[in-house]
Amino acid sequence: MNFEWTERDKAFRAEVVDFLARELPPDWAAIARHGPGSKEQTEFSLGFCAKLAAAGLLVPHWPQEHGGRGGSVWEHFILGEEMWAAGEPRGPQYMNVNWIGPTILRFGTPEQRERYVPDITAGCAIWCQGFSEPSAGSDLASLRTRAERDGDGFIINGSKVWTSYAGLADHCFLLARTSGQRKDGICIFLLSMATPGITVRPIPSLVGNGDLHEVFFQDVRIPASAMLGEEGKAWSLITYALANERVGIARYALSARALAAMVERLKADGSWRDDIVRHRAGQALAACEAARVLVYRVVDQRARGLPPNAESSLTRVAVAAADHAVANFALDFLPDAFADDSIHLLKPHHERAIAAGIASGATEIQLGIVATDHLDLPRS
Amino acid sequence: MLLDQTEDQAALLSTVSAILARASGPWAPDGERSSFAAELDAALEASGVLDAAGFDAFGPATGVLVVQDVCRTPAVVEVAASALIRPLACPDAPRPLAVLHGDATRACRFLPVARAVLFLSEAGASWCPLEPGDVIPVEGYFAYPACRLRAPQACLARATPCADPALAWRLALLAVAAETSGVLQGGLESVVAHVSDRRQFGRPLGTFQALQHRLAACSTKIAAARWLALKAAAGTVSEARMAAGYAQDAVEAVAYDLHQFMGAMGLTLEHPLHRWTYRAKLLRSDLGGAARHYRDLAAAEWP
Structure with a gap:
């Protein structure tokens, strides 16, 4: 049992971080405030993903013959963590690289692969x-x-x-x-x-x-x-496609980034001296790290070639809880920041936190799966 | 990153399982609020599994796994301090080892059976061997055996300082995280078994969605607590604070739900539910509790 990153993983993360520092424009905060699903961020993704593709960082986990590097499962998730922590500058194109492209590659005809995959790997395809x-x-x-x-x-x-x-x-x-x-x-x-x-x-x-x-x-x-x-016969394909979505969005990374930005504001205005504020900040951070370690557990299973199981659903519950912990921290201690939109990523984080327990399978659906498939409780 | 158990860890845990299986008889509820499974405790010590964390091939993560597995049983034994703190921070201390934090006059779990006590304070960490006459019995309210020291200052005066008090603190936090996640898991498994069998309104209780969702939510918290503890095993003191705080924070909601779903059976001392929940209820406040650990975590993360 080893929680250490390999040197290759560290180097890959550094490459992604360097790319973001270099390629995110000075007005990124103004674009990101609209959120990953916005028109502004979707349009931004076209130029940004083309640069990612040119740097070999759009689909690094794909096979080399389809434009990837043959990277590991862990590199795929490192990429997602860093992108989501930055506010997801890939916009909708995260879906292309996470599951739409891989599903077409696996189940598509040669004509379908030829028609759709090149635009995905070039970073210029918007799918819904x-x-x-x-x-x-x-x-x-x-x-x-x-x-x-x-x-x-x-x-x-x-x-x-x-x-x-x-x-x-x-x-x-x-x-x-x-x-x-x-x-x-x-x-x-x-x-x-x-x-x-x-x-x-x-x-x-x-x-x-x-x-x-x-x-x-x-x-x-x-x-x-x-x-x-x-x-x-599409149901099994959908199951394959969405298995990744259960933990494919590293929401906890954005939550942790937004929390850190809030703490800087609270330190500046003197509120950080309050024991309750620090208690709640630590609690929210622990919720983010709880989600992270459970996601890593699922990624580790995938990296070892194990079949998907109900731990993905259990993890989704923890990821939504982390989103809510950070969102509620903001509401309790920094409501004014919503009025002047003065904390980077706070608004898009809060907006996505509302959806965290609904999109890609509601939390209550996940809890039901955990109950029957993880705890083996009897079905009604 | 590889989160599977090593072959050595798996072999050690199968030894633990065999010991637990052999000793399963004496765990039956005895109508007492607090208890101590002396034979099991001795068997674990004799097997050497409690020393594993001190060996490079195993390390603290193995200690966490051992603690979590043993604490899933309803048998109350002193495993967390012995498997996590003692091998690395005070290897010369005899065991069972009680951990007394802060005011040395306080009642402390495991003191009635302990052969040594570890004092933890803001000033440092030290340990002192104990004789039977060194303790005064108190009523065990929280499933653990508990006592006070008869002469705490005298014990402190003859205590041996730990060479690395920061390490002792980190491991003590880790021990709380491991023990709490283990007892919550054991309680959950007991309640899941109960609601799967118990029929009301013509069907098993466990088929009702109201119970399913709350038990699933408990399972999520416990799984996170388990993995935060494992990650903290080779990590920093902040990670240990986070793991301890998260596990202790989970106790309120989980213990409440476990008792709700066990119903009146769980109120009796004929059922072992209290062996898990009343350990967890005392662990909530250990070393300062979740509020303190979260504050310390935040202060260290954002100085």
């Missing part, structure tokens, strides 16, 4: 995920969007909701049903957001304007070649 629907949020298997066979293609009808990045996305990773019920009959389609019949409507939200959208599909015709994997 067409998963949630008005009647299918936590219960994703109840999705209703239909894909009807029509000659050599499909006709899509239905709607998606709470879709991040849809306003600027080039492509959609869409779930739709060709037949069956629940987990049977679901397909994945890769399609252009410019396809006729797609309408995107932004939804004003607490997590930053421009982040959430409704997406309507009305008689959207796509070729059969847009399907990823086998018809009606």
Whole structure:
């Protein structure tokens, strides 16, 4: 049992940190205040990710033949930690490198890989995920969007909701049903957001304007070649794709960075002498480090080739708790900072903390998985 | 980074498991609020597993694993100080080893069975061998056997200073983190077994979502406490403070839920739940408690 980083891991982290110090512009704070899902940060990601790609740091964990370095699982997570700690300058493109690209590489046809992967590895592709629907949020298997066979293609009808990045996305990773019920009959389609019949409507939200959208599909015709994997067998692909998402976002790194910025303000205004303030700061820091060590536990299992298990869900609960601990620290001791937006990353952190226990699988869903699959409690 | 157990650690822990399996008989609740499993304590000492942290091949992380495994059982033995503090900070001290923090006149767990006491104060750390007449019995309220020193100043006067008091402090914090995470895990496993079997309203209690989610939340806190302690084993004093504080902070919510879900059975001394929860309740305040550790952590992190 060894918690030490290897020299290679240390060198890789230093490379990422140096890149961020060099390439984040002087006005990064003004861009980052809008949050990772914002229009501003999405547009910024196009130039930034191109530079990351040129430096070999966009998909370092991918195989060399697909533009990566063949880096380790740990390097993938070090990259995510440092990016998220900086406010996630990759914007929506973190999804490309974490799971959309790898899923296309694993299950896509040669034509699909040739069509989509080069733009992802060049850092110039914006994707959205067409998963949630008005009647299918936590219960994703109840999705209703239909894909009807029509000659050599499909006709899509239905709607998606709470879709991040849809306003600027080039492509959609869409779930739709060709037949069956629940987990049977679901397909994945890769399609252009410019396809006729797609309408995107932004939804004003607490997590930053421009982040959430409704997406309507009305008689959207796509070729059969847009399907990823086998018809009606997408559930296992989704499980593969999202296994990484459970712990793929290093939210605790941003939480810890925001907490440190708050402490500097509290030291400057004299509040740091208060025992209660230091107690709560230590408590919030411990929550961040608790989340971090549990994430490392899951990454370690992945690095050793073990199959995903319910520890990912357990870890998600801890990650959300860390977000909330830091967000509540801000509300208790620095409410004025929200008014003048004067602490770097405080506002985007708070906005994402609201969503931390909802996005990518609600905390209550994770608790249910922990209860039955980790504690082996009886199912009702 | 490699977070799996080494082959040596796995072999040592299977020895611990075998000792615990052989000694499982005497753990039955005896109607007493406090208890001490003397035979198990002696068996652990005789096996040498409590000395592992002092060997380079094992180190403090192995000590943490041993403490967590032993504390999952309802048997109360002196394992945390012996497996984590003694091998590295005061190897000449006999065991069982009681740890007395601050005011030396206070009641202290394990003093009735201890052969030595470790004094921890802001000024440093020292240890003193004990004879049976050195202690005065007190009522054991918290599942541990407890006593006061008859002549604390005399004990302090004859105490041997630890060569590295900062190390003793760090290991004491680590011992609290390991012991607390272990007893909470043991209590959780007991309650999970209970709600899986116990039927009310025509179905097992454990099928109710209200219980499932709270037990899952407890499991998350305990897992984090376990891994923070393991990470702190080879880390800094700040990491030890964090691990101790986090584990102690978890006690309030976890102990409450464990008792709620065990119901009236857990109020009796015929069920061993108190062997876990009432150890955890005393551990909450050890070495100053979570509030102190969090403050110290914050002060060191952001000087």
